[in-house]
Amino acid sequence: MSKTIQIAGLEVELVRKAIRTLRVTVYPPHGRVRVAAPLRLPEANIHEFIEARRAWIQKHQARFATQTPAAELSYSTGETHYYQGRPYQLRVHATEGRARVVLQEDEGVLDLYAPAASTPAERQQVLAAWYRARLKEQLPALLARWEPVVGARAAAWGVKQMRTRWGTCNTRAHRIWLSLELIKKPQDCLEYVLVHELTHLHERLHNARFWGLMDQFMPDWRQHKARLNQAVPGQPQPTAGDAD
Structure with missing residues (x-):
């Protein structure tokens, strides 16, 4: 069960759980703040916890605000996908056999074999x-x-x-x-x-x-x-x- 509260000028989603310690998370892309708290912990302790981490929370919110939104991927030929830090071009091939991926490291290509009607x-x-x-x-x-x-x-x-x-x-x-x-x-x-x-x-x-x-x-x-x-x-x- 959750509720939204205001702490130190921040809108915070408070969730009570059967846990022992407090945890605060800042979610992309808009910097939503969520704190998970022990079931019986006084709300004053939660306010103190969030206030002590206000600068940390705002730092992450600012970082998310400057990030470029992720592109909507269609998993089609020509897209760039990453493997071990290196960009690879995706090539999609229609196949009646087993769906699979083959890494062409020298070419910088990931060959993806899937049925022609695949989504x-x-x-x-x-x-x-x-x-x-x-x-x-x-x-x-x-x-x-x-x-x-x-x-x-x-x-x-x-x-x-x-x-x-x-x-x-x-x-x-x-x-x-x-x-x-x-x-x-x-x-x-x-x-x-x-x-x-x-x-x-x-x-x-x-x-x-x-x-x-x-x-x-x-x-x-x-x-x-x-x-x-x-x-x-x-x-x-x-x-x-x-x-x-």
Whole structure:
């Protein structure tokens, strides 16, 4: 159940949940603010939490206001799609066989084979399945590389489409999830998110201890984070401003 309240000059959607800590999220494209709060937490505490983060919220709202809206993709020949940080031209081919995607790296082309009567949504599913398979192929080797560095092991991991985050971590289950959109970013961005989520297995909160551990495990994480959050014109950017 949610309601809209005014805090520090901001319109905020307040949602009560069976959680232990407050979380505020700023959503693209218009900078909508949503705070999730424990069921019995006094509203005065929520006001104090939002007021302390007002500058952070407004920074993300300003960033979203300057972003170019993502283009409506039709998954047709000539469109640009990204893989591991590199733009590729999509070529769509009619086929009576299995729908699939073939990477032509030297040509800078993604060949997508689908039935002649396929819809944009169906072609999107074909490309998404290919992206998912490529990301899942890469993760075991990256986990084997970074888990010893971080000194923490994920009991389980997965890939899913996320609207507002690059990754999440369930610290109790030692399970991490990574955004499917990461396959479109350079590999160092993927590695940054992986290390970020593994570090949460040591420290749940984004506090001084957490960032100190990030400095220890990946000294250049700030560079990778900045690159990750660079919007690509015409491409959707799944992340929102999110602070625990």
